[in-house]
Amino acid sequence: MVEAILLGIAQDGGRPQAGCNKSCCIGLSADQTSYPTSLGVISPSEVHLIDVTRNLASQLQFMDGKLPTHVWLTHAHFGHVDGLGQFGRETINAKGLKLHTSKSMHTLLSDTPQWKLMLDQGVFSLKEIVSKTALRQEGFSITPILVPHRAELSDMHAFVIKGPNKTLLYLPDHDTWQETLELHQCNDLREWFGQLNIDIALIDGTFWSADELAGRNQDKVPHPPITQTLDMLGFKRQGDPEVIFIHLNHTNPVYDQWGEEYTQVVEMGWKIGKQGMKFEL
Ligand SMILES: [Zn+2]
Ligand SMILES: [Zn+2]
Numbered sequence: 001m002v003e004a005i006l007l008g009i010a011q012d013g014g015r016p017q018a019g020c021n022k023s024c025c026i027g028l029s030a031d032q033t034s035y036p037t038s039l040g041v042i043s044p045s046e047v048h049l050i051d052v053t054r055n056l057a058s059q060l061q062f063m064d065g066k067l068p069t070h071v072w073l074t075h076a077h078f079g080h081v082d083g084l085g086q087f088g089r090e091t092i093n094a095k096g097l098k099l100h101t102s103k104s105m106h107t108l109l110s111d112t113p114q115w116k117l118m119l120d121q122g123v124f125s126l127k128e129i130v131s132k133t134a135l136r137q138e139g140f141s142i143t144p145i146l147v148p149h150r151a152e153l154s155d156m157h158a159f160v161i162k163g164p165n166k167t168l169l170y171l172p173d174h175d176t177w178q179e180t181l182e183l184h185q186c187n188d189l190r191e192w193f194g195q196l197n198i199d200i201a202l203i204d205g206t207f208w209s210a211d212e213l214a215g216r217n218q219d220k221v222p223h224p225p226i227t228q229t230l231d232m233l234g235f236k237r238q239g240d241p242e243v244i245f246i247h248l249n250h251t252n253p254v255y256d257q258w259g260e261e262y263t264q265v266v267e268m269g270w271k272i273g274k275q276g277m278k279f280e281l
């Protein structure tokens with residue numbers, strides 16, 4: 001059996017987010033706290049972790065404390081990598097942990113003194129990922145998929161995890177549907193989901209709508225808002241994958257299970273991610 005576990009559902013800053021004094025973040029109870037997005041994948045012989053957040057210690061508890069034998073990075077934005085230091089001497093003291101990254105991420109790791117030190121100490125053994133080239137292991141595979149996302153530091157890869165029965169897409173960040181679909185030569189989301197042959201899609205739901213970016217340039221929404229994705233998908237149809245929104249900004253109204261936005265997503269047949277959610281693949 002291959003099991004995937006959603007270890008966090010928040011955008012890079014988590015929820016509560018540092019510096020936010022609004023109702024979204026004030027007075028949250030422990031069970032309303034959300035860690036940045038990350039995914040664990042447990043196969044009979046190996047434990048994979050995709051993205052490493054500062055909440056790694058709490059997130060590993062969703063995997064019964066199992067330590068990863070392989071780590072995969074989608075891209076260099078801080079919420080996806082700021083837990084890497086915990087594999088070093090001060091904490092886990094890993095040796096030769098397989099770290100799968102793209103070439104540009106590899107360069108960034110080697111050029112950043114604190115990560116270079118860990119490489120020199122043999123904490124990680126780097127494995128280069130290439131879009132659409134799968135790593136195959138007994139009963140399952142992981143395939144990186146290049147997607148356009150602000151590439152100031154590194155490029156960005158989504159991952160497709162294929163188990164014996166089901167296939168899951170992990171796409172926490174991308175810039176726009178237009179650019180992602182164009183890169184993969186698809187006309188619409190269903191065509192792309194079909195091309196990837198997936199049953200479950202964990203996708204970028206950072207913002208509900210452009211209105212959430214008050215005070216920022218709303219012409220440049222850095223992620224496709226959920227309202228746009230809903231417009232493109234419409235109601236769930238037979239044969240559609242299970243679509244689950246993740247990487248939610250602290251301001252996103254879908255955190256409120258009783259709110260109209262959450263209800264709209266569910267009524268259309270889709271879901272909002274929950275920390276600790278498990279998928280049998
Ligand atoms: Zn992110
Ligand atoms: Zn907030």
Ligand SMILES: [Zn+2]
Binds near residue numbers: 075077149173
């Ligand atoms: Zn990002």
